[in-house]
Structures are given as C-alpha cells and as structure tokens.
Amino acid sequence: MSQWLTLFQKELLEMWRNFKWIWVPITFILLGVQEPLSSHFMPQIINSLGGLPDGAVIKIPPPSAQEVLIKGLSQYTSIGVLIIVLTTMGLLSGERKSGVAAMILVKPVSYESYVTSKWVGAMLLMWGSFLIGYLATWYYTGILFKWVPISDFFASYFYYGLWLTLALTVTISLSAMFLTSGMAGFLSLAIVILMNVVTSSLSNWMEWSPAQITTYANKLLLTGKIPDSLFPSSLLALVCTIIFLLVGIFVFKRKELASS
Amino acid sequence: MITINWGLLAPIIIIQLILLVVALIDLVKIEKTNGPKWLWAIIIIVVNIIGPVLYFVIGRRNH
Numbered sequence: 001m002s003q004w005l006t007l008f009q010k011e012l013l014e015m016w017r018n019f020k021w022i023w024v025p026i027t028f029i030l031l032g033v034q035e036p037l038s039s040h041f042m043p044q045i046i047n048s049l050g051g052l053p054d055g056a057v058i059k060i061p062p063p064s065a066q067e068v069l070i071k072g073l074s075q076y077t078s079i080g081v082l083i084i085v086l087t088t089m090g091l092l093s094g095e096r097k098s099g100v101a102a103m104i105l106v107k108p109v110s111y112e113s114y115v116t117s118k119w120v121g122a123m124l125l126m127w128g129s130f131l132i133g134y135l136a137t138w139y140y141t142g143i144l145f146k147w148v149p150i151s152d153f154f155a156s157y158f159y160y161g162l163w164l165t166l167a168l169t170v171t172i173s174l175s176a177m178f179l180t181s182g183m184a185g186f187l188s189l190a191i192v193i194l195m196n197v198v199t200s201s202l203s204n205w206m207e208w209s210p211a212q213i214t215t216y217a218n219k220l221l222l223t224g225k226i227p228d229s230l231f232p233s234s235l236l237a238l239v240c241t242i243i244f245l246l247v248g249i250f251v252f253k254r255k256e257l258a259s260s
Numbered sequence: 261m262i263t264i265n266w267g268l269l270a271p272i273i274i275i276q277l278i279l280l281v282v283a284l285i286d287l288v289k290i291e292k293t294n295g296p297k298w299l300w301a302i303i304i305i306v307v308n309i310i311g312p313v314l315y316f317v318i319g320r321r322n323h
Binding site for chain 1 (some may be wrong): 268269272275276279282283286306309312313316317321
C-alpha cells in the first residue's frame with residue numbers, strides 16, 4: 001500500500017509539473033460556461049450584428065435552464081472526451097517509450113500498482129476538473145436562467161462522470177497496448193465514437209448500453225424522474241470500466257518493456 | 261446597445277488570462293518543444309483558449 005501511495009504521489013507531482021491541474025480545469029470551465037452565456041446573450045448578439053431588415057421579427061423562445069445545462073454537458077461528452085483522451089493517451093505508452101516505465105519496474109513494483117496509480121491519478125484529474133467546470137456551468141445557468149436543484153446537478157454529474165470514466169479507462173487500456181500514444185488516442189476515440197453511433201442507431205435494442213447513460217441523465221434532468229434503464233446501463237459501464245482496466249494491466253504485463 | 265455585465269464576464273476573462281500566462285511561463289521554462297518555440301508563443305497569444313490548450317496537448321513533449 002505504501003508503495004502504491006508513493007507511485008500515486010509521483011503521479012500527482014508529475015501532473016502539477018505538467019500544469020495539468022491548472023489547464024484542464026480551466027478548459028472545462030470555459031467549455032461549459034460558454035453555453036449559458038451564449039444562449040443568454042443570443043438576442044443581443046443578433047441585434048449587434050444588425051443583419052435583420054426592419055420589421056423582421058425573430059422570436060427565439062428562451063431555453064429552459066435544464067436545456068442549457070444539457071447543452072453544456074454535451075460539450076463535455078464531445079470536446080471534453082477529446083481532451084481527456086489527449087491527456088491520458090501518453091500516460092503508459094509515453095513512459096514505456098522513454099524508458100521511465102522500465103526504470104520503475106525493475107524495482108520490486110507490481111504492474112498492478114503501477115497501472116492503477118496512473119489510473120487513479122487520471123480519474124482524480126478528470127472528476128475534479130469535471131466537477132469544477134460543471135459547477136461553474138450550473139452557477140452561470142442559475143444566474144442567467146433559473147436555478148436547477150443541486151440534487152439534479154449532482155445526479156447528472158455522477159452519471160456523466162461514469163461515461164467519462166469509461167472513456168478514460170479505454171484510453172489507459174489502449175495506452176498500455178501501443179507504444180505510440182497517437183495510435184492509442186486515435187483508437188480510443190474511435191471506440192468511443194463507435195459506441196455512440198451504434199447505440200444511437202440501434203437504440204431500441206441497446207437500452208443497457210453504457211453510451212445511453214448520457215441520454216438517461218438528460219431525461220433525469222428534464223423530467224426529474226429516473227429512467228428505468230439508467231441503473232443497468234450504469235452498472236454495465238462500471239463492469240466495462242473494470243474489464244478494460246484489467247485488460248490493460250494484463251497486456252502491460254506481457255508486453256516487452258524495452259522498446260526498440 | 262449591449263449592456264455588458266462585467267460581474268459575469270470578468271471571472272471568465274481572468275481565467276482565460278491565467279491559462280495564457282501559465283502556458284507562456286511553461287513555454288519559457290521548458291527546454292524543447294514540439295516545433296519551434298517562437299511559433300508556439302504566437303499561437304498561445306493569438307489563438308484564444310484553443311492556443312494554450314493546443315500547446316499543452318501537442319507542444320509540450322517532454323521526452
């Protein structure tokens with residue numbers, strides 16, 4: 001355990017030195033906050049551009065606070081996932097390529113604690129940044145529109161977090177398999193997008209797909225009721241996360257550590 | 261006339277500035293970047309938000 005903590009601390013220290021603890025949360029704040037701001041100021045923006053002839057009336061019904069929050073959340077599942085993948089894809093493959101992994105693993109350090117310390121570190125960064133960013137989005141939505149109940153906020157935060165966790169774990173797992181981080185990043189994005197596309201096109205047959213979590217969380221926000229399939233799909237997401245993590249550790253053990 | 265609510269916009273402008281400054285500090289400190297340094301300085305300063313993020317993701321390769 002103390003060994004794991006040392007590895008974990010090294011991981012956190014490295015994230016400070018990379019400034020990840022600064023730029024990832026800031027990016028997540030900016031990503032989410034732009035939604036309530038642009039929706040609120042849209043009439044003024046259109047006015048100031050002055051493209052409308054006299055007498056033309058455009059009535060845009062102001063979106064509800066929940067809709068604005070959902071729009072903000074969709075930023076996190078698109079650009080947010082991209083940022084998560086880009087920041088985690090090099091965690092294992094980069095260290096293996098540079099020889100750091102070999103240097104650490106010649107010492108009596110288990111592969112499990114090596115991989116899981118990196119995983120927990122990346123998870124902490126993701127959940128923390130997502131919390132800060134989403135909280136800012138919620139706050140701005142509350143000021144500019146209406147206040148969404150904090151319980152709904154935390155419920156949607158948790159379920160969206162599960163989906164982001166799966167994306168992150170897929171990336172770590174692939175990062176253990178490939179030496180080039182670009183390959184790992186590309187493939188994990190492909191897997192996440194494929195899951196989304198397949199699930200949304202076959203949504204009737206895939207009620208329990210982890211990619212549905214975000215849809216269900218949106219429903220939860222809009223109606224305040226928990227959809228029936230939310231729990232099975234979250235459970236499946238959790239199981240998939242664990243499987244990907246185990247596969248990652250397993251592959252990492254078998255791969256040659258020294259590259260070229 | 262657009263009335264600008266500075267209380268709302270100021271925090272966002274400030275954290276954008278923090279992002280920019282942190283990226284620049286790191287750029288000055290770091291030994292080697294992925295590509296010429298002066299180019300990254302221009303990208304960080306000129307391209308709002310995306311510039312610093314691109315630098316952190318692509319520009320800084322610490323091998």
